[in-house]
Amino acid sequence: MKSIRIGTGAGYSGDRIDPAVDLAERGQLDYLVFECLGERTIALAQLTRLDNPDHGYEPLLEARMQAVLPACKRNEVKIVTNMGAANPLAAAKATARVARSCGISGLRIAAITGDDVFDAVCNGDFLIEETGAPVASVRDKLVSANAYMGAAPIAEALAQGADIVIVGRASDPALFLGPALHAFGWQLDDWPRLGRGIVAGHLLECGAQVTGGYFADPGYKDPPHLARVGMPIGEIDEDGTLVVTKLPDTGGEVTRATCTEQLLYEVHDPARYLQPDVVADFSGVTMMEDGPDRIRLAGGSGHPRTGLLKVSLGIQEGWIGEGQISYAGPGARERGQLAADIVAERLRLLGVPCRETRGELIGVNAILGPEPDTPAPREVRMRFAARTDSRADAERIGREVEALYLNGPSGGGGAWRSTRRVIGVVSTLIPEQLVSPRIHMMEA
Structure with missing residues (x-):
């Protein structure tokens, strides 16, 4: 059965860089994903872009690309990232400059825009979910309005031959679902497979949280060697089954406990995890050991998407x-x-x-x-x-x-x-x- 290997190069904006280099060098990856964007960080990026229209992307983008591009080019690893933040086009141009400085040529870089819906939100009749007040009531203080886009544009960019795909505000799991859509040709209404793809993305999106980071509690939970904790690798097959693992000779651990904690992380209703592409259902997920630092997950599913997109408003x-x-x-x-x-x-x-x-x-x-x-x-x-x-x-x-x-x-x-x-x-x-x-x- 066909499968792909996706490594997580970052789980948040300030994450370490050297584990991503290790993945690019030794991971035998098809894709390396950098998930670096939070609700607050994109609002701050919008402020930065207002001050300088050539900025507004992830501050560590150049450093990350400088570190991993040589190995990714050599090993034919494609990169998918939301480091575009408030300015994916500028991020793509900066990545091109880094590639040239590394002596790398022949890369196709895709910048995906469209998540900035400031005008649509200001001109519409929408309510703030947390308070029920009209969005118009905060219009004078509004800094940004970015919709959580799905995986389809990422898959399309890969289909067009992109070696690097840079987005702004997208759903975190969509960064991982996009490569699966492209690799396996899943249909956009194949709800069970899309749901399992979201399970994989959710397990991998926070980086070392699933390999023992953000997990240790001395005397109760003792993952080893956290100073060199390894980033996760997801092996996804064409039916959506996932194996979570990490590189040998790295710190941390991949266990049922680390995967269970990450599966439940930031999830309100495991049977209805609302995403732009699908309403994912985690309730039937099973886990089994598949060897040292290898956990196999199966049983996720999904239901038709709602037709609504969440928009993060910075005020x-x-x-x-x-x-x-x-x-x-x-x-x-x-x-x-x-x-x-x-x-x-x-x-x-x-x-x-x-x-x-x-x-x-x-x-x-x-x-x-x-x-x-x-x-x-x-x-x-x-x-x-x-x-x-x-x-x-x-x-x-x-x-x-x-x-x-x-x-x-x-x-x-x-x-x-x-x-x-x-x-x-x-x-x-x-x-x-x-x-x-x-x-x-x-x-x-």
């Missing part, structure tokens, strides 16, 4: 100013709390207009809240943050924390401050007919 939500400072020794908790109280009072005295504030002691009450009966900590780090409408006001937060050096409790040290823009993310649904993917092919 300007002001600025966050933050400052941190440490206290150690007897009374560390009390001095840290006094520091937070001083900053809060200073902001009131100065009349800094804050939409919300938060003062906390990291390691004491920052996540789970206060526990008065716990032993006194030997050290604390006070963090104070506030959200404001202007950058200038946000910058004052960190300055007030830094001023605690000489104007606050004794023994403060290691002060640090930052100011950053806040991009809120909500979603809406639009008819799939409003999205028109387009393939732009270029030579390198």
Whole structure:
């Protein structure tokens, strides 16, 4: 039975690069997929593109391509990625420049556009899924509107001879389903096979999460050698059956437990995992060991797609100013709390207009809240943050924390401050007919 081997080169924007090189060199792959785009990152990429129309793609795109292109060219490995973010065309041009700098020629690079539906959303009558409010109510703050496209344009680009396919906002599993559609000629209404393709994509999309990363809990779950954890490889056959494995001599592990955790990750209803191409059904998936670090999955299925596409909306939500400072020794908790109280009072005295504030002691009450009966900590780090409408006001937060050096409790040290823009993310649904993917092919 015909099969393909797909390796995951990245599971998020800041992922390591060297495991992808190892896959390209030793993986005997047909495809290498870089999944690097999140809801917030594409909104930030849109802001970057507004500042510079030649940017707006994944910041590590050039570094990743520089690292893997020689081995991919030599071993005839095709690349599929969403590193196009807000600007797939610019990403494709940057990839071509990298290829030329590596002395590589004869590559066909496809950029797929069409996910940017800003105008359609602004001109339509749509509701924010999380609140029920009209999208029009946030029109003045809207930064981006990107629809989750499916796998068909990726398969078509590969059919047109693309060696590298660069998309913007697509469904994460679609990056893996696209090569399967192309390789096996699955029909776009073959719901069981499409559903199994989504199972494969979902298992592989988060990279090392399925090979032991994001899994370890010392004494309970102990995957070995996480400093050199291997990225996953998926062996997919023409019926959609999947084997998850990794390269030998890499860290981590592939087990029923790692695969089960990833299968359930970010899934609300396993029987109805809504995707642009299909409503995938994970409820019948079975797993069995197929050798060391090899898990075979079968039994997934699918149902007709809904005809609606999720759109990720990026909204300007002001600025966050933050400052941190440490206290150690007897009374560390009390001095840290006094520091937070001083900053809060200073902001009131100065009349800094804050939409919300938060003062906390990291390691004491920052996540789970206060526990008065716990032993006194030997050290604390006070963090104070506030959200404001202007950058200038946000910058004052960190300055007030830094001023605690000489104007606050004794023994403060290691002060640090930052100011950053806040991009809120909500979603809406639009008819799939409003999205028109387009393939732009270029030579390198």
